[in-house]
Amino acid sequence: MVITDRAVVSQPGHMKPPFVPDQWNTGLFDCCDDxxxxxxxxxxxxxxxxxxxxxxxxxxxxxxxxxxxxxxxxPAFAMAMRSDMRERYGIRGSMVEDFMFSTCFPPCVYFQISREMKIRKQAVTVVNTHHHRPHTQR
Structure with a gap:
């Protein structure tokens, strides 16, 4: 009697990394993507x-x-929150950008922060496979 090990393997499609470490993952004006x-x-x-x-x-x-x-x-709080997020996550940028964006586009700043938090807090799924050989009888 021959027992065959069969593994079912499903490969995911193109996977985007959960986040890009040193930059914003969405642009300031990307709020209409969703x-x-x-x-x-x-x-x-x-x-x-x-x-x-x-x-x-x-x-x-x-x-x-x-x-x-x-x-x-x-909007000092929007600016402070955006600056803090940049510092917390090591995102490139400057206080000047934070000031300009927060002053000229405060809704977009909050939307960008909201999207960034969502992206960076995504759970990372680790798939680990083990090969298990069933016992064979002789």
């Missing part, structure tokens, strides 16, 4: 800004303080 998220972000900006802030580990209401305290002219 249409449903884009609509949510557009119609409920303050909801997503506060939710992003909370997920980042900051106070839920900090984005509102930017708007109420400074009239939205210089």
């Amino acid at each position: 249409f449903s998220s884009c609509c949510y972000h557009y119609w409920c900006f303050w909801c997503i800004a506060c939710k992003t802030s909370e997920k980042y580990g900051e106070c839920l209401c900090m984005p509102l303080v930017d708007f109420l305290a400074l009239g939205g002219s210089v």
Whole structure:
């Protein structure tokens, strides 16, 4: 009697690495790549800004303080959060970029931070295979 070892192997398609370590994984204006998220972000900006802030580990209401305290002219919290994320993850960039983007495009900054957190917190799946030979009877 001959027993054959058969392995079923399924190869995944093209896999993108979970993140690129030293740069933003999405551009500042890539919010429309996911249409449903884009609509949510557009119609409920303050909801997503506060939710992003909370997920980042900051106070839920900090984005509102930017708007109420400074009239939205210089969103210091958005700038600080973007700068902190760059430092935390080793993303290339500068405080000047953080200032310019946060001042000119605050919704886009929050959306980019939200996407980056999602990408960098993706679970990495490790597949390990073991070859097991069944005992044969003689």
